[in-house]
Amino acid sequence: MTAREIAGKVVDFDDEGFLSNPDDWNEEIAKVLAGEVGIDSLTDRHWKVIEFCRADFQARGEPPTLRRITKTGGVPTKELYSLFPKGPAKKVARIAGLGKPTGCI
């Protein structure tokens, strides 16, 4: 675990760059994290996905899978790939300040 300053706040990150504590998260941090994975500006569609993931995490205690974001969150898979290129589930979890998705076992 390493602490670093981000958007004017010092917060803990795990070894893979995911926020250690989801409660440290705020929208400013999300913007910086998005920039770090190559997403320069977050649109309304991005926020829709991020907010769904945050809410789902609150309810279930784990970051949602891609299928869950599609089926329950109502954003088509293809769009998720264009919003969050390459691994969308992982990328959203990172920007939304959730841990790394365990997803598959």
Place this chain on the structure above:
Amino acid sequence: MKKLLVLGAGTAGTMVTNKLVHYLDSDEWKITIVDQEETHYYQPGFLFIPFGIYGENDVIKPKRDFVPPGVEMIVSTIERIEPEKNRVRIAKDNRYLNYDFLIIATGTNIDPSETPGLLGHEWRKSIYDFYTYEGAKALAKRLRTWKGGHLVLNIAEMPIKCPVAPLEFIFLADWYFHLQGIRDRVDLTLVTPLSGAFTKPRAADMLGNILEEKGIRVIPDFNIERVDPEQKQIISYIEQKVPYDLLVTIPVNMGAEVVEQSGLGDELNYVPVDKHTFLSTQFDNIFALGDAASLPTSKAGSVAHFAAEVFTENFLRYIDGLEMIHAFDGHANCYIESGFGKGILIDFNYDVEPLPGKFPLPGIGPFSLLQESEMNHWGKMMFRWMYWNILLKGKEMPITAQMSMAGKWN
């Protein structure tokens, strides 16, 4: 009379019924088990069918042979679970079955219709599965006359039951084409949504090395969107294309439709349960066991076996109003056939990833963990006998339900 209703007479349903029947007093309890099929399939055997190693007799037996006396078995499709009314509607005679306690063990199955292009005129011509009996048989027939080319094995989406089966398939394919004398005319590629060969890091490294040694290409992080059966290509959501001559697919795995239609499923139709007790998160007289349950461990027969043991002890307390003190740890124990008469064994749980060592006796084995050996191959072959004769009948196995760290090293 109290009523225990078990939905699904597959691995989990059959095992747990065989266990419970010993403990539940037949004057007080009526146990009923429902399944749509008369036939029990030994699914781990499907892996060997395409290569002509197993045939029908190895993988098929009548379900009734494994349902203990005193238990009522009904062969019918289950149409709806009505948890508010504590009853289940079945197709046969439009009957309702009432219950005091319900165990959902309806498993998981492939759903090729989830990926456009799989089902169509090329299905079972140049596109095959081996997760069903029919699929495995059709593929066996195809492989007997196949002259070589590019064989692509694609996993559509995780989770799938027995997540090591695709690796075993491709290891065995390498061996099979060697025997046929055409390995030099075959390209083997594993195309997977995972970032490596397996879900857990140490095992992924080890299995990745074996794939490399065998000259099997891996394309990771590939999420299939569709198949173009004309051009013979699989295409990902980011338009990455992989051409094939022969496509072997592990389509999306989904829990039973009846689970979804009854409002009891998650996005893949699995029943959300407490991961230590299997109690439904919605209803306090419903449990889900085996592949039907949404658990963060592998969907495998061995997991169902360990789960059934822990469940039985807990259930006997639960019906007497006692707390369920035994906690399932996600224990999984899988033999991985690696070809040329060898195999690998992995043993893990919710918290501990597969580690090297000896199993089940520390230092002695006879099985080696996370390492190739001939003994492990025999373990795999013996598993079929154990399955029919010990596991399904609910008898004790010389392995503890909880994973043990003894004999493992870091």
